[in-house]
Amino acid sequence: MIRPSLPQARGKLIEGAALAPYTWFRVGGPADVLFLPEDETDLAGFLGALDPAIPVTALGVGSNLIVRDGGIPGVVIRLMGRAWGEVMKTGELELTAGAGALDLAVAKAAAKHGMTGLEFLSGIPGSLGGATRTNAGCYGRELKDVLIRLEGINRAGERRVFGEGHAPVHFSYRHTDLPEDFIVTRLVLRGSGTRDAGEIAAEIEALQARRAETQPIREKTSGSTFANPDPPGTPGQRSAWKLIDAAGCRGLKVGGAQVSPMHCNFLINTGEATAADLEALGELVRARVLETSGVSLRWEVRRIGRIGQTGPV
Ligand SMILES: Cc1cc2nc3c(=O)[nH]c(=O)nc-3n(C[C@H](O)[C@H](O)[C@H](O)COP(=O)(O)OP(=O)(O)OC[C@H]3O[C@@H](n4cnc5c(N)ncnc54)[C@H](O)[C@@H]3O)c2cc1C
Numbered sequence: 001m002i003r004p005s006l007p008q009a010r011g012k013l014i015e016g017a018a019l020a021p022y023t024w025f026r027v028g029g030p031a032d033v034l035f036l037p038e039d040e041t042d043l044a045g046f047l048g049a050l051d052p053a054i055p056v057t058a059l060g061v062g063s064n065l066i067v068r069d070g071g072i073p074g075v076v077i078r079l080m081g082r083a084w085g086e087v088m089k090t091g092e093l094e095l096t097a098g099a100g101a102l103d104l105a106v107a108k109a110a111a112k113h114g115m116t117g118l119e120f121l122s123g124i125p126g127s128l129g130g131a132t133r134t135n136a137g138c139y140g141r142e143l144k145d146v147l148i149r150l151e152g153i154n155r156a157g158e159r160r161v162f163g164e165g166h167a168p169v170h171f172s173y174r175h176t177d178l179p180e181d182f183i184v185t186r187l188v189l190r191g192s193g194t195r196d197a198g199e200i201a202a203e204i205e206a207l208q209a210r211r212a213e214t215q216p217i218r219e220k221t222s223g224s225t226f227a228n229p230d231p232p233g234t235p236g237q238r239s240a241w242k243l244i245d246a247a248g249c250r251g252l253k254v255g256g257a258q259v260s261p262m263h264c265n266f267l268i269n270t271g272e273a274t275a276a277d278l279e280a281l282g283e284l285v286r287a288r289v290l291e292t293s294g295v296s297l298r299w300e301v302r303r304i305g306r307i308g309q310t311g312p313v
Contacts, residue, residue, distance in 0.1 A: 006075075007049035013038040019067045019076065022059060024125075026220045027275045028067025028305060029111060030056075031076035039083050040153065040185050047183075050075065056155060056181045060130030060229055061102070064222055066301055069275045070308025077183055079129060082228025084185075089113050093191040094148065099129035099184045103105035105134070110191055117192030118146055122204040125213055125223075129184045134302075135171045139207070140232070144171035149188040155181040163188070173231055216260045220269035225282055226297040241265035243295055248287040254281035267301075279303060 006013060020026050024199060036271035047056065055074035059065075081193035084100025087109040095115070098108050107122035123138040124131055131143045149163035160182070162169040170177045178184070211217055226240040241264050244250070250264040256273030259281065260266040267278055286297050 005051055005054070006033065007046055009035065009046045010039075010042045011035060011046075017076070019059070019062075019072065022078065023062030023064060023065050023067055024220060024222050025062070025248075025269050025275075025278060027069070027269055027273055027274070027278060029069050029070045029071030029275075029308065034073050034074045035077050036080050037077065038081075040159070043077070043183065043185070044153050044157045044159060046157070047153055047155060050157075052155070056183075057182075058129060058133070058183050060100075060127035060133075061125070062222075063124075063126040064130060064136075064300075064302055065133055066222065066275050066278050066303045068279075068303060068305035068307050070306030072305040079127070079183075080184070089115075090188065093117075093193070095189045095191070097128055097187055097189065099127060099132070099152070099186060101128050102126070103128060103131055106189070107204055108201070110189075111197055111204055114194050114197040114200065115191035116195040116200055118189060119200060119203050119207065121146075123207055125217070128187050132184045132187065133176060133178065134174050135176050136174070142171070144169075144176075146189045146191075147187060148190050150184055151186040152178075152182050154179065154183075174227060214263060216262045216266050216268055219257065219260065219266075220273075221260065222267050222301045224265045224300050225267050226265060226286070227300040229295050229297065238295065239265075241296055243289045243293050244285055245291040245299070247262040247285070249285045249288055252281065252285065254284060257281040259285060275305075276307070 009234050016030045018030050055078050057072050059076050059078045079100035084098040087097040087106055088100050090096040103121040103124040107118050110118040120139045120141040124136045135142050151161050154160055211290045228239050230237045244264045249259050251261045252259045255277030256270050257277035258268050258270050260268050289297050
């Protein structure tokens with residue numbers, strides 16, 4: 001129980017907060033403390049005064065996460081509410097958005113302003129903060145391609161700016177080298193041109209309809225479980241799902257976890273899965289793919305927290 005040593009804050013501090021409801025998989029144990037800061041000043045003040053020995057973890061909307069059954073030690077920070085989700089047009093081809101904004105909301109805001117180039121974000125069911133950390137992407141574009149600048153608060157409570165005119169951020173495939181406990185708070189994004197708003201909106205709808213046909217988006221899932229073994233653009237690129245299919249893993253089950261029969265690079269919680277079931281299934285898939293193809297798949301879904309029993313610790 002770490003609460004007694006926590007600094008004051010205006011936002012909510014919730015001890016032993018269940019995290020499963022905040023993740024797409026709906027599994028995992030509680031946070032020692034969940035902090036929902038009101039705004040950047042609140043977040044910076046809290047982090048600056050927080051004992052440096054207490055670990056800090058950011059949580060977006062949990063669409064790329066397995067929170068382990070023993071929960072997350074220290075303070076989990078979630079940017080919830082209107083202050084964190086604002087999206088504004090701040091230039092001819094420029095949007096400024098809070099890191100709590102959903103990627104879809106950003107794509108739709110760009111469409112409303114007739115700004116093209118951000119449509120791909122509608123395919124990613126996360127927040128901008130999560131998209132930054134994971135350099136999320138689809139349809140040949142990644143967050144890095146549209147980023148002008150990002151702002152955030154480091155573990156010491158200091159405001160930092162990266163990007164144009166500031167220190168560079170290094171992005172690679174589904175990865176950035178920002179420190180793990182750096183909290184992204186705001187992004188400035190660029191569109192690539194202007195186009196009829198209705199046309200862009202129709203394209204977003206079409207992309208979403210295509211996703212619903214090919215991915216189990218109504219299940220408790222977390223997107224691609226494993227990274228494709230070859231970087232995008234590699235001639236003859238091998239895809240993780242084909243290797244998993246060839247290894248006979250489509251529909252494979254461990255406890256309440258299953259390899260999606262619809263898209264076999266997705267794991268799903270069929271109802272009663274634990275985080276341990278999902279991880280064990282993922283490891284079984286990795287072992288079978290290694291055996292059949294010699295490829296060692298790399299987890300793309302982030303697994304965080306303590307291994308342990310479901311329930312309060
Ligand atoms: C059906 C489905 C389809 C998907 N399709 C795609 C796809 O096409 N392309 C793709 O790239 N991904 C895809 N994903 C995965 C996921 O949506 C993305 O990785 C997304 O960017 C994660 O955002 P999130 O807010 O859910 O982050 P979370 O899952 O909550 O967290 C992911 C990581 O980001 C960190 N993080 C979250 N917020 C912040 C912040 N404010 N500051 C610093 N770090 C933060 C967390 O600590 C964690 O390490 C899909 C997922 C699902 C469920």
